[in-house]
Amino acid sequence: MAIAAESVTEVCRRARAASLILPGVASADKDAALTVLARLLRERTAEILDANRVDLDAGRDAGLDDALIDRLRLDPDRIEAMAVGVEAVRALDDPIGELLERRTLESGIEMEHRRVPIGVVAIVYEARPNVTIDAAALCLKSGNAAVLRGSSSAAASNAVLVGIVKAAVAEASLPEGTVEAVAGGGREELGELARQRDLVDLIIPRGGEGLKAALEAVAEVPILYAASGNCHVYVDAAADLEMARGIAYNAKVQRPGVCNAAETLLVHEAVAAEFLPAALGDLAGAGVELIGDERVRELSGDVPVGPAAAEDWDREYHGLKLAVAVVDSAAEAIDHVNRHGSGHSEAIVTGDEAAADAFTGGVDAACVYVNASTRFTDGFEFGMGAEIGNSTQKLHARGPIGLRELTSTKYVLRGTGQTRG
């Protein structure tokens, strides 16, 4: 135990040392490391696939289900996608040094407010090995030292990927501790990592509620949660009902396991009788289990809708299940969303500008949509390059966590001998 503790600290100490140098590294040098990283991923594809096969075999022996095995699996296309992702991050503007404000104070001091790296960012993630590359690329570009902690199920794949990142860091002459890894292991090492308040500035967990709970119990380092989403689609009285059918279907069915998929459909009573039978028919046809309030169950026509219990409005189903309610007004929809939503992504379908403004102003969430699917909440879709999940926190970062969200700021003040009177 003492050895594991020392080794986590040792790893974080190397990252800390690198983090003191990285803020001053030129954009071109960081980009050079990303260029090498993309090249090495392509050159060493066979080696990555060999290591991945070890993880897949071990995973099958351990009885991992097909979904987990699929998330763990790499193939040449997925590795090429990682390399392309690295090149996409390289192509973004360097956030570091960005001038947020420049002003001469009354004292005559010249004040500049600039973006700087956060320092040491630890990223804790589960099965998918591509996160190793996404996280490393975002931290490299934003001048942060990264401490990566993948899951033990991807240990062999991650070891090779981290080795490739370290080779790119070395070839581009960036500091040695720029990207470090804590070997996948038990909750104990996670706890060690989460208590390094003198060495680690931020932990971003990217995983399920179990990981979140494990971290909350022990963390002394600030945490930015890539959170779950209880998202809603509200079909207003003034909605284009064909458009609403398409959006409701897409938000629930296109990829039901992700955080920006819809969990609840709210329908204005004025259009419920016309809208519900067809829309619910689409959803049931796609295998969606439907539950609803009394009015929905009366108006659903031939489509079977089970009863919704009070607690169902607070649930994220992570699958093909949807709760449906009829509301009397846009105000009631807004109230429902604020009461039950998790502040992730919320949509209104309406042709009425006033209703749209009431919804976008009144709903308290990271991303509020008018006439579009909640599924667009995503760093790529938002033009931010890769992302490390989505934040539903209100502090520091809200929405997709990209390069800018991996920065802090610094005031630099230049005087001519000013003292305070």
Added chain:
Amino acid sequence: MAIAAESVTEVCRRARAASLILPGVASADKDAALTVLARLLRERTAEILDANRVDLDAGRDAGLDDALIDRLRLDPDRIEAMAVGVEAVRALDDPIGELLERRTLESGIEMEHRRVPIGVVAIVYEARPNVTIDAAALCLKSGNAAVLRGSSSAAASNAVLVGIVKAAVAEASLPEGTVEAVAGGGREELGELARQRDLVDLIIPRGGEGLKAALEAVAEVPILYAASGNCHVYVDAAADLEMARGIAYNAKVQRPGVCNAAETLLVHEAVAAEFLPAALGDLAGAGVELIGDERVRELSGDVPVGPAAAEDWDREYHGLKLAVAVVDSAAEAIDHVNRHGSGHSEAIVTGDEAAADAFTGGVDAACVYVNASTRFTDGFEFGMGAEIGNSTQKLHARGPIGLRELTSTKYVLRGTGQTRG
């Protein structure tokens, strides 16, 4: 106990309800409340002074020391200063609604990224009753509902001041729960407040290390600490030594009890023999107790300098005491600051651009000064109006906590029926 718990929750619930309305309140209406507030402070000065006399008498009976009594004391000038402060906040630009980014996504969705209020902000503070008005004014302007928790020693003064704020809120027709107060009381009520994660979005403690420790132990709500400062002045080889004398003196002596005062003076060895006797003489003449490393003690001339122990470099003295060291280079100074500083305010005195750039780039702190005193780190000096302390955190807000630091952001996305493929 059960009654106190219910009442903290009840207070927070009213603030929560107000926080759902405040984001949509027009700037003019918020400014109207601030206008009324300034007027009522002036009109009701006698009433405030009567209440303050009750607190002062109780404080003297309880044996509070002169410094605390002075912080507690209000007089007509201090009340006028509060009213002027409210008018200064009113005159600032409204941060809410500020457009941070607007872009058309590849999907054709129009994306806007705007500033919004955080929601419910709790501010916990100690003796000075003027914080009640500063905090209320900043929260009003930034569209946050405020829950104020002053100290029991200022209970009578704060009760009248909160009453005046509530009267201004009512006269301007803002929602009832816009500014709420939790009666000053024990650590138990503080704990209740700090656990309201469903109702309170942020707690800002403004007080000593005892308050910080008490909150850290129990808080479930995110905290933004208005932190302590272990600040340094580094006198470089290329410093104008007269300027350096003035800055070192000002940073230590002008107001030694505050967080942006200097605790350590670092001097380059090339100028130490010339600089130290005169500079240390100034400081000793002002009653500053000096401690130093061996070289400082050799070079201090007639000025008595005690020996500094290893832990002295990490201390914030909050008074007339200063640790002094000689360093061999700017790089050593930067390393010392990063090792021992608290990331608050750090200064270099130099005529050498390269040394200045190395220091501002290499020092990891909220505010880095060239040729000016650390004492300028302050919301008023930075042109931000009032402030609620200074943050040394790297996340969300770093430096003075003003209006902008009391905001979050929201993405609003308008489409024409887009679904994700």
